[in-house]
Amino acid sequence: MAHELDSTNNVVSFANSRPDAWHRLGQSVNHTMTAREALEAAHLAGWNVRKMPLQVALEPVVTADGVSTPAPLSVPDHYATVRDNPIVPGRIDVLGVVGSKYEPLQNEASCDLLNALTDQGGAVFETAGALRGGRETFVTMKLPEAMTFDGVDGSKDRTEFYLAALNSHDGTSAFRFLVTPVRIVCANTQSAAIREAKASFAIRHTGGARLAIAEAREALRLTWRYVKAFEDEAAALYARPMDIDQMRAFTDELLAVDAATTAATKNTRSQQSRAIVKLWTSSPTVAPIANTRWAAYNAVTEYVDHYSTVRGRGDAATTRALRAVTIGSTAQTIKTQAFRMLQTL
Incomplete structure (x- = not known):
């Protein structure tokens, strides 16, 4: 599809609490969401992403005794990542090819970590979805913090802050989190490099990824400094x-x-x-x-x-x-x- 959203039988894996111009990726469900609601509305729940051994099928062999099919050859240290299709029961989709050290991280992990990272009231899930046949996923949460300047014409210039979780299931990128300020009046996403204030963190899909998630929780707690630092430097x-x-x-x-x-x-x-x-x-x-x-x-x-x-x-x-x-x-x-x-x- 032109918009690259994952789709099965014309059912699109996307949910949006409102039609934000900065994230034009689908239809709105017109209400803020909990983690579970975001996963279910975007058809991200229960994928059971896993590795399966990669094999090469061999051609049938014809002999005097008949036709036989040799057992497939295993491809050492290479696996296919697959998921249970969220729309068609029993259907399995291939997402990518990875190595032996790759460890899948489920879509539920994105929401679990965002919940843990915010650790405060007022944050709500706004968008969630899958891209490129399910190979990539995203979840965004609006934080309660906001930055407001008094405009020269008496109006208010408001910037809100979002926390996004970006994942891939095909081995092409890390499991990433970032803080994104969004200036609401024109829906501009800000991308400022703030000194000594961490705004993103990446977790590799390896055997130590679960430990890295625990480390990310602590590291991304420091991103609240980014919100304050961004406001100071913007001012x-x-x-x-x-x-x-x-x-x-x-x-x-x-x-x-x-x-x-x-x-x-x-x-x-x-x-x-x-x-x-x-x-x-x-x-x-x-x-x-x-x-x-x-x-x-x-x-x-x-x-x-x-x-x-x-x-x-x-x-x-x-x-x-x-x-x-x-x-x-x-x-x-x-x-x-x-x-x-x-x-x-």
Whole structure:
């Protein structure tokens, strides 16, 4: 499917408590969810992800005595990861090929750990789903903390914080958790690198993964520092004014316009730079924080999340939503670089 959500017989593995623009991945169920409700609504419960020995079938052998089929050959140290299909009883789906040290982590572990990590009232599950035939899953929880600035026009500029759990069942990536600030007025996902404040943690799918989950619980408790640190550094950007010439110089440097090696590349980067500046000067979502470095940062995030070019096949809005929570993506890198530059310029 274009949106890459897992689907069996037109039943999509996705649940969303509300239609958030930052995570355009399916239909809303219109209510906040508990861990169990999120798993069941998104058809993530009871997959029983497990390893099965990988084998090579051999061709039948014809002899004078008849036809016989040799026993399949085992592939040493290689296994298929499989799940029980959540829609069709008795059907088993192959998810990937892994090594002997790989240890599956069930979808229930995502919700269990998020529950344990929050360890406080007020946090609610907002989205959950599976992608790419069940090979990847995601669960997000909105935290009770929020950051609010008084806008120059009397309005409120609000940023909320989410905790996301991202897993793979095909051996392609670690079991990851991250804190994602989301500026609600334009649904921008923030991606700031905060000094000495951990915002993500990865757990490898190995024999020690269960121990690593216990360690992650302690490590991710420290991410609450990220929320406070992010608010402090965002407030510092909001307190620093910026004029149009500074904004143009910032976006040109951010996108390395002058470093372009061809005229076509320079023209493309210049257009992107001008688009960000235009958002900074005229976007109604930036207006409450106008003429500040915080506005500059949010013009960048708004451009990346909602207007930047999407390459490849599939739905553009969904692709942008996916890369918003993909560690190491170009979108994340640009946001992080913008935040750092605005602190030091």
